[in-house]
Amino acid sequence: MWVCQEGKCVKQPLDRDMTPQGLQACKLVCDTYSTLWPRPRGKVELGRILAPINYNSITITGTSGDHRALSKNVGQFFNIAADTFSNQLTTLFKKREQRPSDGKSLQVRVTIRDSYTRALKIGSDESYELYISEADTEIQASIISTEFFGARHGLETLHQLITFDDVTDSLVIMRDVNITDSPAFPFRSLVLDTARNYFSVASIKRTIDGMAASKLNTFHWHLTDSHSFPFQSQTYPQLSLYGAYTPQQIYTPQDILSVVEYARARGIRVVPEFDAPAHVGEGWQWAGPNVTVCVNAQPWINYCVEPPCGQLNPTNDTVYEILGGIYHDMFALFEPDIFHMGGDEVNFGCWRSSPEIVNWMTSHHLGQTDDDYLQLWDIFQKRAYTKVVEANGGKEIPIVLWTSHLTAQGTVDKYLDNKTYIIQIWTKGSDKVIAELINKGFRVIFSNYDALYFDCGFGAWISEGNNWCSPYIGWQKVYMNNPYTMLTDLGVDISPGTEARELVLGAEAALWSEQVDESSVDGRFWPRAAAMAERLWSNPDEGWQKAEYRMLAHRERLVRQGIQAEALEPQWCYQNEGSCPE
C-alpha cells in the first residue's frame, strides 16, 4: 500500500490500522495538482477524499445555456466526447470482471452556453469550470463552458480525477472539486511530416488521441514534400499517382475528412500545409517541362538541404494553375481557419540552375544576386497567396510561414504583411530575429529546434554520426521551453497587457520523419509532446521538478489509452517518489 507523506507517495507494508490505498489512488490525492496534466491554471480546489463509484451507473448529459438540447452539430461531437470518456474509464481496469459495481452512481452534467460553434479558431473560448460534489445517493459532476472545446477539456480533466484503486478493487473519484481552467496560449500544436515517410490514418488518429489527452489543440499536417505526394487531389489526381510511394500509401478525400472530423470532436483543428516553393518534387512529373526545377538533381548538396531536391518554377504560369487546384481541394476538405504555406529552405542555387528562370530574371530586369532571387520568391509568395484566397472563396485567411531568408533580419516587413502572416520560428530560441518579428508586429509560433524538434539526436541518416540538431531532447528541456522567457531574454517586454505578449500565439513540436514512420511515431511524440502541452496550457512558474511525478503518471495514462509512449525512468522511481533526483 502507499501512503501520502509530504506530497509524496511512500510505499509501506499493509497496515491493518490504516485504510489501505494503492499507488494510483495515492497519486490521485497526494500531489498539489493530483495527477492532472496539464495542471489547471485557475482555481484548483481538490477535496483529496476519494469516493467509490459504480462503473455501471454513470450518466452524462449535455445541454445548452438555456437548458435546451444541444444543436445537432455540437451534439454529435458531445456524444463522441462522452463515449471517449466512458471508454477511457474502461482502460483503468485490466480485466473486464474487475468492473466495479460498488459505490455511488456518477451524474455528469455538461452545460455548453454556445451550442452551435463546432470548429476551433484563434479566439475560441476553451475555458471551463468543473465541480464535483457528493449527494446522498450519487456523485455529481458539473462542467460549464462557453463553447464545446471547453466542455471537452472539462471531461478530460474529470477523467483524470478518476482512477482504479487496485488495493480496494474500486473505481474512485476525487470528491469536493472546484476547478476553473483556461489555456495560457491559444495555439498548442504538433506537426507531423507524412511525406518523408508515410503514416497510416490509424497512427494519425492515435496521435490525435494523445493530443486530446494533453489538451493540445492543433494538428499541423505537413502533407507533402519533395520526397512524396500522398495527398490525393481531386482536381489533379496525377499528383499522388506519380508522387505516392505506393498506390496504397495515399490520403484519399475520405481519409482526410475522417481525420478532420475525428480531430474536431476532440477539440483539435487540423492545419494543412502545402510547402512551396521549395520541398516540392515527386508528384509533379506529369506537369510538363519547367514546372519544377532541379528535381532529384545531383549532387544534391548544391541544390537543396537533403535529397531529393526540387522547387517550383515561380516564372511558370502552370505552377499557379496547379497550386490553385491543390489549394481548392485542401480548403474543401480541411475548411481551415489558418493555412500553412511552408516557405522554408528555398535554395537559390536550384533556381539559378534553370536557364528558363535565369532568362526570365534578365528579361524582368533582375540580376542574379541573392537579393534578386529574394524578389523572385516574393513574387511567388504573392501570386500563390492570391490562389489561396481564391480557394477560400475570396476571403483573406491567416497564413503561417516558416522562418527563412524571407523573414530574415531587416527583411521581413519588406515582403510580408503582419496582418496576414504568422511566422513559425524554427531557429534557436536565442535567435535575434524573433525579437525583430515581435517588434514588427508579427504573430509568432515557437518551434525552436533546440527544444521542439523531436527528430533530433538520432543518426545522420545519410552519413555517419548524429543528425544536425543532436542531441536528443529530453522532456525536461521541452517543459522548460517558455516563449515568454525566451522573449524576455531577447530584450522584449512581454508583461501582461503589452501587444508583444498578444503576438505570441503558442508553440508547436515538430516531428520530421526522415527516420521515423508509424512503427515508432508514438515513442517520438510521447510523452515529450505532453511536456510542451503543460507549458502551453498552464505555463507554470515552477520547473519540471515539480511536475515530474505527474508527468510519469500522465505517461502511464497515455500508455493505457493505447499510445506506445517512451519510458522516462525506471518503474522504481514511479513507485518511490522523490528517490530518483537527476
Add this chain to the structure above:
Amino acid sequence: PCAVCRVADSLWTWACEAQHCVRREPRGDRISLATCRMMCGAVPLWPRPTGVADFGLQSVPFRLLVLRLEVRSSQVRRLLEQAFDVFRGNLESLVPDSSTEDPGGRSLSEFVVSVEVYSADRDPLLTLGTNESYLLVVRHTGAGKLRADVRAQTFFGARHGLETLSQLVWWDDSTLRVLTSAHIRDAPSFPHRGVLLDTGRNFLPLRALRAAVDGLAASKLNALHWHISDSHSFPFDSPHVPSMVRHGAYSPDETYSTRDVADLVAYARVRGVRILVEVDAPAHAGNGWQWGRNLSLCLNRQPWNVFCEEPPCGQLNPDSERVYSVLGNLYLDLVYLTNVTDMFHVGGDEVNLHCWAIELGGQIAHQELMANAVVLWSSQITSSHYAHMYLEPRVYVIQTWSASSGQELLQAGYRVILSHRDVWNLGCGFGFGNIHGACAAVASWQTVYQHRPWSELELRALVLGGEACLWGETVDEHSLDARLWPRASAFGERMWTDPEGDDLTLREAHGRLAVQRERLVARGIRADALWPQWCDQNPDDCLEPLETS
C-alpha cells in the same frame, strides 16, 4: 467523386542499371521494386554470408501451400519441424494483410525444403563451441519443382540456413517469389553474438522478450543476455528462494515464473538463440533482498550518489553466509531452467567501495556450476592491478563495458566479450543519467556497424564476441522494438560477417539493411525507420555523393 481512387498497381517500374535499381516510367512489363532489389546487384541477405554465395538470375512465383519439409535427420526431427514452422511463418508474414496470394500460371507445384544435420546429438544445446555453419543449395529439380537443401553439422547451423532461405523469398505485388538457384556456404565470425536486455529497471513482458528473440534470429544473433534483476526490482520467481519476487517485483503481475523462463528458453532455442540469465551481484542487488536481515546493504540509501551509481542503491553483504547460499540457490534454478552449462554470467559491475570493500566475485558460481566461462563485467576487480589476484583466466571471461579497448585484458590472457558503451550501449543518449561523456549520444546504426575494435587488437582469438546492451532506464515494452532495431541488426552483421570497416562497405549496407528492416516490420517488430521511403525507392540517390579521387 474521385476518378482514380485507390489503384492497385504502382505507376513505376524498376530497372537494373549498373547493379543498381533505378525507378522508371513503365514501358512493357512492370518490375516491382522488391523484385528488382532481389535480382539486381548483391542479394540483400542480412547478415551477409561469410563464405561462397552464388546466385542464379531467375526467380519463380509460388504459393505457401506447396512448401514441404523433408527431414533427413530424425534425431532432431521435432526441433527441425518447429524451426520449419517459424520459417514458414516468416514467409507468411510477407503477404500483406490486404492481399491474397495470386501467383498466376507457371508457379511452383512443389517446393521441398530438405534439411540434414550431421551431428548425432539428440538434444543439442548451443555453446561457445557449437558449429553454426551451414550449406544452402537451391535448385530446380524438374518443371515446376524447386528444392532447397540445407546441410549443417548442428541443428543451430540448419536453423541459420532456413533463415537465409527465408531471405531469398519476397513479396512481388501479388505473390511470393523465390530465387531459383543459390549456393551458399556460411559460418559466423564470432561464437558469442549477444544482445543484453534489462528487466530490472523496467519490466518487459514475455511477449516483448519473444519479439526480441525473433529479431535476434532474423540477424543470426545467438545470445539473449537477460539482465533479469537489478537493485530496482527482482522479477524472477525463484522456486528455491520465493521470498525474492515477493519483495522485489514491481507488482504481482510483473514477474517471471519458472514456466515463463522455460518457455522463453524453448522459444529461443528453436530460433538459434540461447538465454543467458544474469542476476547481477554483488552490486546492483537491493530490492528483493529485504526479506533477510543484512543480506543487502545500503538498500535504497540516500543520498544515493554516495553509495551507488544510480538510485536505488543496494549491494550484497559479503560477510553473510546466507548471501552465498541464496545466490547458489538462484544459480541452480537458473542453470536448471536455461540449460546453459558452459557459461555463466555473475554480473560484478560497479561495486561501490563506500558500501564495502572488494571481494566476493564469482568463485561461488564456478564452484556450483563448473562452467568454464564465468562472465564478469569489467570493474575494479578486473583492472590490471587486481585481476590476477582474484580471477583465474581459464575460468573468467571479462565483458568490457567501458569505452576502452580491452587490450590489457587480452594481454593478461583473459577471454573477452566486448560491449564498448560509447558505441554498443543502445540505451545511451535518451536522458536519465545517460547524458554525459561516453554515453551522451545515441549511437546510430552506422556507428554500431562501423565499430570493429579487434582490427586493432592483438590476440583476436581471445575475443569471444560482443554484446549490444540495452539498459532499461528509459525503455519498456512500448519502445523496446525501436530502440533495438534496426541498430541491433547492424550489430548482428558486424558479429556474424565482420565486414571491412571502410566507407564503401557501409554504403553498400544501407540498402540491404533497409530490406532487413522491412522484414522485421513484416514479422511484427516495430523497428525504427532508417531513412525516407524515397531512399528505398531511389537507393543510390540518397547518400552523400561519392568522393571521386
